[in-house]
Amino acid sequence: MKNDGFHIGQRWLSNTETELGLGAIVSVDFRTVEILFPATGEIRRYAKNEAPLTRLTYAVGDRITHTEEWQATVTAVTEKQGVLVYEAIREDTKESVTITEALLSPLVQLNEPEQRLFNNQLDLPKWFELRLQSLEHDYAYQQSSTIGLAGARIELIPHQLHIAAEVGKRYAPRVLLSDEVGLGKTIEAALIIHQQLQTARSQRVLIVVPDSLVHQWLVEMLRRVNLHFSVFDESRCAAAFEEGSNPFDDEQLVLCSLDFLVQHPKHHQQAMDSQWDMLVVDEAHHLGWSEAEPSTEYLRIEALAKVIPAVLLLTATPDQLGHQSHFARLRLLDPARFVDYESFLAEEASYAKVAEIVTPLLEEAPLTTEHIAALRALAPELLIEANDLDTEIKRLELAHKMIDLHGTGRILFRNRRASIEGFPARALNPHALNLPAEYSAIVDGADLSDKLFPERHPSVAEAWVDFDPRVEWLIEFLGNIKPAKVLLICASATTAQQLAEVLRTKTGIRHSVFHEGMSIVDRDKAAHYFADPETGAQVLLCSEIGSEGRNFQFAHHLILFDLPLTPDLLEQRIGRLDRIGQTRDVQIHVPYLTGSAQHVLLDWYHQGLDAFRHTCPTGSGVFEEVSEALLTACHSPADTHLSEQLIAMSQQVNTTLKKQLDEGRDRLLELNASGIGKVDSLLEDMVALDTSIALPKFMSRVFDAIGIHQEEKGHDCFILTPTESMVNHLPGFDHEGMTVTYRRRIATTLEHVHFLTWDHPLVHSAIELVLTEVLGKSSVGFVADTTQPAGIYWLEALYVLECSAPKALQVGRYLPPTPLRICMDAKGQPTDAQFDDVRPTGKKIAQQLVGALKPQLEKHISQATTLAHSQANKVLQGALVTMRESMTEQAERLRSLQQRNPAVRDEEIEFIDLQRAALEKALTSADVRLDALRIVVNNP
Ligand SMILES: Nc1ncnc2c1ncn2[C@@H]1O[C@H](COP(=O)(O)OP(=O)(O)OP(=O)(O)O)[C@@H](O)[C@H]1O
Numbered sequence: 001m002k003n004d005g006f007h008i009g010q011r012w013l014s015n016t017e018t019e020l021g022l023g024a025i026v027s028v029d030f031r032t033v034e035i036l037f038p039a040t041g042e043i044r045r046y047a048k049n050e051a052p053l054t055r056l057t058y059a060v061g062d063r064i065t066h067t068e069e070w071q072a073t074v075t076a077v078t079e080k081q082g083v084l085v086y087e088a089i090r091e092d093t094k095e096s097v098t099i100t101e102a103l104l105s106p107l108v109q110l111n112e113p114e115q116r117l118f119n120n121q122l123d124l125p126k127w128f129e130l131r132l133q134s135l136e137h138d139y140a141y142q143q144s145s146t147i148g149l150a151g152a153r154i155e156l157i158p159h160q161l162h163i164a165a166e167v168g169k170r171y172a173p174r175v176l177l178s179d180e181v182g183l184g185k186t187i188e189a190a191l192i193i194h195q196q197l198q199t200a201r202s203q204r205v206l207i208v209v210p211d212s213l214v215h216q217w218l219v220e221m222l223r224r225v226n227l228h229f230s231v232f233d234e235s236r237c238a239a240a241f242e243e244g245s246n247p248f249d250d251e252q253l254v255l256c257s258l259d260f261l262v263q264h265p266k267h268h269q270q271a272m273d274s275q276w277d278m279l280v281v282d283e284a285h286h287l288g289w290s291e292a293e294p295s296t297e298y299l300r301i302e303a304l305a306k307v308i309p310a311v312l313l314l315t316a317t318p319d320q321l322g323h324q325s326h327f328a329r330l331r332l333l334d335p336a337r338f339v340d341y342e343s344f345l346a347e348e349a350s351y352a353k354v355a356e357i358v359t360p361l362l363e364e365a366p367l368t369t370e371h372i373a374a375l376r377a378l379a380p381e382l383l384i385e386a387n388d389l390d391t392e393i394k395r396l397e398l399a400h401k402m403i404d405l406h407g408t409g410r411i412l413f414r415n416r417r418a419s420i421e422g423f424p425a426r427a428l429n430p431h432a433l434n435l436p437a438e439y440s441a442i443v444d445g446a447d448l449s450d451k452l453f454p455e456r457h458p459s460v461a462e463a464w465v466d467f468d469p470r471v472e473w474l475i476e477f478l479g480n481i482k483p484a485k486v487l488l489i490c491a492s493a494t495t496a497q498q499l500a501e502v503l504r505t506k507t508g509i510r511h512s513v514f515h516e517g518m519s520i521v522d523r524d525k526a527a528h529y530f531a532d533p534e535t536g537a538q539v540l541l542c543s544e545i546g547s548e549g550r551n552f553q554f555a556h557h558l559i560l561f562d563l564p565l566t567p568d569l570l571e572q573r574i575g576r577l578d579r580i581g582q583t584r585d586v587q588i589h590v591p592y593l594t595g596s597a598q599h600v601l602l603d604w605y606h607q608g609l610d611a612f613r614h615t616c617p618t619g620s621g622v623f624e625e626v627s628e629a630l631l632t633a634c635h636s637p638a639d640t641h642l643s644e645q646l647i648a649m650s651q652q653v654n655t656t657l658k659k660q661l662d663e664g665r666d667r668l669l670e671l672n673a674s675g676i677g678k679v680d681s682l683l684e685d686m687v688a689l690d691t692s693i694a695l696p697k698f699m700s701r702v703f704d705a706i707g708i709h710q711e712e713k714g715h716d717c718f719i720l721t722p723t724e725s726m727v728n729h730l731p732g733f734d735h736e737g738m739t740v741t742y743r744r745r746i747a748t749t750l751e752h753v754h755f756l757t758w759d760h761p762l763v764h765s766a767i768e769l770v771l772t773e774v775l776g777k778s779s780v781g782f783v784a785d786t787t788q789p790a791g792i793y794w795l796e797a798l799y800v801l802e803c804s805a806p807k808a809l810q811v812g813r814y815l816p817p818t819p820l821r822i823c824m825d826a827k828g829q830p831t832d833a834q835f836d837d838v839r840p841t842g843k844k845i846a847q848q849l850v851g852a853l854k855p856q857l858e859k860h861i862s863q864a865t866t867l868a869h870s871q872a873n874k875v876l877q878g879a880l881v882t883m884r885e886s887m888t889e890q891a892e893r894l895r896s897l898q899q900r901n902p903a904v905r906d907e908e909i910e911f912i913d914l915q916r917a918a919l920e921k922a923l924t925s926a927d928v929r930l931d932a933l934r935i936v937v938n939n940p
Helices: 113-118 125-143 158-168 185-198 211-225 234-243 258-263 265-273 296-307 323-333 341-349 351-362 369-378 392-406 437-444 448-452 469-481 493-506 520-531 567-574 597-609 619-635 640-663 665-674 678-691 694-706 744-749 761-772 843-900 906-924
Strands: 011-014 022-028 032-037 042-047 053-055 063-065 071-080 083-090 096-100 174-177 205-209 230-232 253-257 278-281 310-314 426-433 486-489 511-514 539-542 557-560 586-593 708-714 717-722 738-741 778-783 793-802 818-825 927-938
Touching (some): 071 096, 113 778, 113 927, 125 694, 125 818, 158 678, 174 185, 185 211, 211 258, 253 258, 258 265, 265 296, 278 296, 296 323, 310 323, 323 341, 341 351, 351 392, 351 640, 369 392, 392 665, 392 843, 426 469, 426 597, 437 448, 448 597, 448 619, 469 486, 469 493, 469 557, 469 586, 493 511, 493 539, 520 539, 557 567, 567 597, 597 619, 619 640, 640 665, 694 708, 694 761, 778 843, 793 843, 818 843, 843 906, 843 927
Parallel strands (some): 205 278, 230 253, 278 310, 426 586, 486 539, 486 557, 511 539, 557 586
Antiparallel strands (some): 011 022, 022 032, 032 042, 063 071, 708 717, 793 927
């Protein structure tokens, strides 16, 4: 619209102070114009011929906002005495209205790049780069193999990364993480949760752990992956229950104890009623099950697992409560795959055969006709064709399918120490002591518990500490070994407390206790006191609850004051010290009373299973086979013949079971986990990210642009503080100042330092800030290219291909917001020119340039938009292909399973088909939006 001068009532924008909003002319005289900016209440007076103002005019189809804050769409524009009058349709009431420009809202902000460009709302050219880089980095991040993994404050340990990457990228993963004790299941779970959250595959996570591990999990989640979980217990839930609201609905990330859910059915129901994406259960061996008598623990978790799509169960000793319970947990994870215990046992018996058939698929040698026949016979439902085997990738895929359908499934992950290097050794130090006469009558009785733990018999309730030689041995041992830290584990809380009392009254040894009779807070205080390297306790006296999950690897001496009856529990106890992070050999001390039932156990573990010096993965299997002989030997410890028989039998069973495991289950797990080169490339990506300077460089520009001062502090650390010109509130930024590092090594040693990675919330909010600001949507800048004529110009147009869909569809896994940069030269030809150092031009020159080039620029923008659409179409087609492949694979797996198992319901397959249709619809509705424009002029 033609502008024939200033008139009262017209609306103008300031070119220099865009934050003033839309101004209204309040007076005009011969030489000056006065303008009021109602949004800020400020008045400016300018010389008419150089006023830095741009008239805001709308065209038919534009959306305008009235001072009363309703919106309308313009249908016609007329002018009366220099003031524009808009005919429009109100969006809310659909009425036709007439609005003079004086009634436009002063809070107008021009969002569209073209609108801003041609209304002189120009920003510094660096903001265009920041927008482009933010979009590009975010896109690369969404597509990266390291998403959710790179930002964890951990050492890069391959077996953990492999599992985390494999599981974390799945949609609603349901798996059993079953690494041997202390290999990092908690860390793996943290990585998976983090990855699922970062990719928006999950948003609400419920973690359930034993009482004694609540605090440790809370701290690990925060420390390792920056996730703040809320601890739920009776006190937190009771009040809300009274009010009738569901407290679980208030938080996204909740941590509670299994005991809490078992003790409080009403809170369990509340947890059931809240909608979770992921359930994590640690020490899942507590979920005991048998056909006749499933435990309450099992039933509570089973109920949750039925309504929560993703489930992670963690246990190092899946057979601890028997093999049936292990089966039940697998069935809980994948009811379609694991149908009944009998067929599971039969299937397990044929694992070795499956492994034998699958192995050649993973090798380069050609398959024989016998092999192909064997494959077909084993898996007739897969209808294997010769061309299913003609490339390495197809063979690998088939191998995994076979393992999934006929082997351990895709849901069981187990890393073994045997295949991981670098663990220190374990040494057994048995300390033989005489059986005191005071125990004679007790151990001669019929009760096995009395024989194993005579000190717990009521007749010696208080007195045993005075005559049991283990007590004196303990005092002497602690004195000799001082100041080395010692963890002592015994079966009962009373024993631990009584030993503590002796240490308190008879010695000056600093000690602490850890047992189920203490509150969670007191237990954590005790563990903390033990961990303190300077002034802490020398010894921590634990009941059995100290044998699970806790991290005590800073100590190198473990006293087993008594021995548990099952090998898995022994392994859990030793695992407190023998775990990742242990720097020395673990010394296991067993003070035992000669000729007692404990003596039998010691010999059995040591000679029958070699379970002290090495992890014994077959322990529970041997126990099931020889338990009768073991109990008989414990009942008659004096009969050395019984013990010898027991040991010989155990050795034999152990050898057989080990062979079966090696050839069967473990071989399959190994084949499944091998991933062939997968983890190597992931590790390379992680190391490349760790050493890349892209993030520090980008963040330093972002901090600079948004007004955060970054000062180098030494040790690869920086201090961030706000400057006076900080443009906006940045979520996650501490205005008191914060210390950050980009180095993993620093982050894993200095806990107070924030580890800035592409995963870090501060990096995300900085990117979001850049992209939600209008800054940078239009700009003009100079480059100095002496090889090109002066005055030549380019138009850079930045588009984003994006699609909106319900969050639950997680459409971002196929099509994250995708930036498309199109550059046009002055002749209207697309070019791949890139500009590194674009300088500001000064506002006035920029406006003149835009004014002069407007007709050409409009043409270039329309050409660029056509190009962007065609590029976007290619990207979209790629996304559709990937989505269809992945959905087809999921549906096919269920169809294959359905042929063997009628428990797979048609609805499950239909659900996948429905999802595919919804994704198809969402993806095809993806559209391209213009995000920013920059004019670059050569001015050498
Ligand atoms: N990648 C890692 N970087 C640094 N520390 C690690 C890493 N992995 C594990 N750890 C540390 O090693 C110890 C054992 O790890 P974690 O607790 O995850 O093992 P776990 O398998 O869950 O143990 P358990 O079988 O006893 O439950 C912990 O102290 C943990 O913090």
